[in-house]
Each structure stands twice: as C-alpha cells, then as structure tokens.
Amino acid sequence: xxxxxxxxxTREPIDPVRYISNRSSGKMGYAIAAAALDAxxxxxxxxxxxxxxPPRGAKIISVSTSEEMFEAxxxxxxxxxxxxxxAAVADYKPAQVSPIKIKKRxxxxxxxxxxxxxxxxxxxxxxxxxxxxxxxxxxxxxLEANAAKxxxxxxxxxxxxxxxxxxxxxxxxxxxxxxxxxxxKKISRAPKQILAxxxxxxxxxxxxxxxxxxxx
Ligand code: CTP
Numbered sequence: 001x002x003x004x005x006x007x008x009x010t011r012e013p014i015d016p017v018r019y020i021s022n023r024s025s026g027k028m029g030y031a032i033a034a035a036a037l038d039a040x041x042x043x044x045x046x047x048x049x050x051x052x053x054p055p056r057g058a059k060i061i062s063v064s065t066s067e068e069m070f071e072a073x074x075x076x077x078x079x080x081x082x083x084x085x086x087a088a089v090a091d092y093k094p095a096q097v098s099p100i101k102i103k104k105r106x107x108x109x110x111x112x113x114x115x116x117x118x119x120x121x122x123x124x125x126x127x128x129x130x131x132x133x134x135x136x137x138x139x140x141x142x143l144e145a146n147a148a149k150x151x152x153x154x155x156x157x158x159x160x161x162x163x164x165x166x167x168x169x170x171x172x173x174x175x176x177x178x179x180x181x182x183x184x185k186k187i188s189r190a191p192k193q194i195l196a197x198x199x200x201x202x203x204x205x206x207x208x209x210x211x212x213x214x215x216x
Contacts, residue, residue, distance in 0.1 A: 001204065003036040004080035004131075005029050006073060006119070008048035010066040012093035014111065015102045024088035025169045026050030028136075031196035032084055033058050039200055044080060046072045048087055066090050066116040073119050077131060082203050084134040085120045086160075092116060124155030132207040137161040138168070143176060144184075151178050158206055160199065177202060 007029020011019040026047060033045045034055040043058040046069060054060045061076070063069045066089045077083050092113035102109075120135045135156040137147040140163070147161035159178045166189065167173035174189040177199075187198055 001081040001207070002042040002044065002079060003033075003200075003203075004044045004046065004073070004076050004083045005033050005036070006046045006048075006069060006085045006087035006089075007033070008050040009088045010048045010069055010090045010116075011064050012066065012090045012116070013097045014094050015098040015100065017101055020090055020093065020113075021049075022088050022090065023169055024048070024050075026052055026087075027169075027171065027192050028167065028173065028196070029084075029086035030055060031192040032086060032199055035193070035196035035200045038197075039204075041200075044076050046076070046087070066093065066119070070117050070119050070122070073123070077123055077126075077129075080131050082132045082134065082207055083123060084136075084199075084203065085123070086136050087119075088138065089119060090116055118154070120156065121154045132157050132203060132210060134158045134160065134203060138164045140164055144178070147176065147178055151180065156180070157210065158203065175199075179206065 008026030009021045009024040011021045013019045030052050033043045036043050037055055037057045045058045046061045061072045063072055093116050095112040095114045123133050133156045135154055137150045137159050139146045143161050143163055147159045151159040157180050161176045162173050172189055172191055173195055175187040175195055177185040187195055
C-alpha cells in the first residue's frame with residue numbers, strides 16, 4: 001500500500017525574516033512514516049520544517065507554507081491508499097506578506113490574519129475517494145468531544161486524538177482513536193515509535209474493512 005503522511009508545522013511568512021508557526025516537532029508523523037516503511041509500505045512524507053532525519057526509503061516532499069502543503073497533498077492523495085494528516089497546519093496566515101523587513105516603530109503593531117485552507121477537510125469533501133482518511137486532533141481540553149466533532153465536520157474515517165500537554169515536543173504520547181462507525185480505542189502512554197507501529201496496524205485494518213465493505 002502507499003501511505004501519504006503530513007508532518008510537522010507550517011510557516012506563514014510575515015516578511016522576509018518573520019513567520020507565524022507552532023511548536024510541532026514532527027516526531028509523531030516521522031514515526032508513522034518509519035513504521036509504515038518497516039511494515040513494507042511505500043511512503044510519501046509531506047513535511048513542514050523540522051529538525052529530524054528523514055526516514056530512508058520515503059519519498060520526501062519538503063514544504064514550508066500551508067498553501068504548499070495543500071498543493072502537495074492534492075497532488076499525491078489519489079495515488080495513496082491511506083492519507084494520514086498529522087501536520088500541525090497553521091490555521092491563520094498574514095493577510096499581506098511584506099516584501100521588505102517591517103521596521104520597528106513606536107507603539108503597537110497589529111497584523112491582519114486570514115484563515116488558511118483546511119487540507120483535511122478538503123480531502124474529506126472529495127466524493128468517491130478511495131483512500132482511508134485519517135486526521136489528528138491535538139487538544140488541551142474536552143479531548144473526546146472535540147475529536148468527535150472534528151471526525152464529523154471533516155468527514156474522516158479515523159481521528160487520532162491526543163492531549164497536547166502530553167504529546168507536544170516530547171518522545172511519548174497517549175492516544176484516543178475514534179472511528180467513523182463509533183468505535184473507540186485507547187492506547188496508553190508509550191514512546192511515539194511504539195504508538196506508530198500500532199497506528200499503522202489499525203489504519204491498514206480499517207482500510208481493508210472499508211474495501212471489503214465496498215466490494216459487497
Ligand atoms: N488540518 C489541516 N489543515 C488545516 C488545519 C488542520 O489539514 N488548515 C488537519 C490537521 O493536520 C489535523 C486536523 O486537521 O489532522 C485537526 O487539526 P487541529 O489543528 O487539531 O484542528 P483545527 O481544525 O485547526 O481546529 P482547532 O485549531 O480549532 O482545534
């Protein structure tokens with residue numbers, strides 16, 4: 001199978017030296033890519049800027065902005081059997097990008113922000129899609145309720161939810177997995193490599209179930 005994975009943060013430029021981003025390390029996405037490769041699958045890893053060694057054998061597409069990530073995902077999604085959108089895509093970008101460095105002035109500075117395109121939602125809206133669509137939900141509160149809402153709103157098959165207090169920038173995580181049919185699974189705290197192996201098994205199983213259902 002071919003597994004497409006997005007990982008890491010995006011950067012939304014303000015001017016040539018500044019940007020808006022977030023604290024995502026990309027570790028979970030890279031661990032999922034490595035686990036998929038270990039299990040013998042082809043991997044397309046669409047990665048924002050991270051400080052990680054790319055897993056050997058993956059097709060790596062390096063991007064910076066949410067727009068670049070959006071374009072790369074659109075390009076490769078249809079040739080994938082499983083799309084795992086693990087990246088922490090910025091939700092907003094500056095309305096204008098200054099071509100020259102913004103100079104310091106007396107007083108405050110306001111930035112106008114516009115929403116970025118939602119990559120997961122755009123794949124969820126794709127009619128007759130053949131791939132399994134997996135989203136992530138990083139939450140600080142009401143984990144299950146927020147994750148269930150994202151599953152519905154973005155029309156995914158699976159949502160992997162985690163509490164950012166545990167998983168952000170660390171080597172471990174604890175996961176709650178929600179499925180479209182209402183099933184739920186918990187994986188207790190473990191290194192991201194171990195979680196990634198479990199996730200790959202779960203995704204393959206879900207995609208196989210989906211295909212058998214479609215054939216009936
Ligand atoms: N996502 C995406 N494109 C965006 C924003 C988010 O593809 N522009 C995807 C993420 O990769 C993740 C899922 O949507 O799989 C949920 O991301 P998250 O940041 O938790 O949720 P948001 O939809 O941004 O909602 P909020 O920030 O309000 O929690």
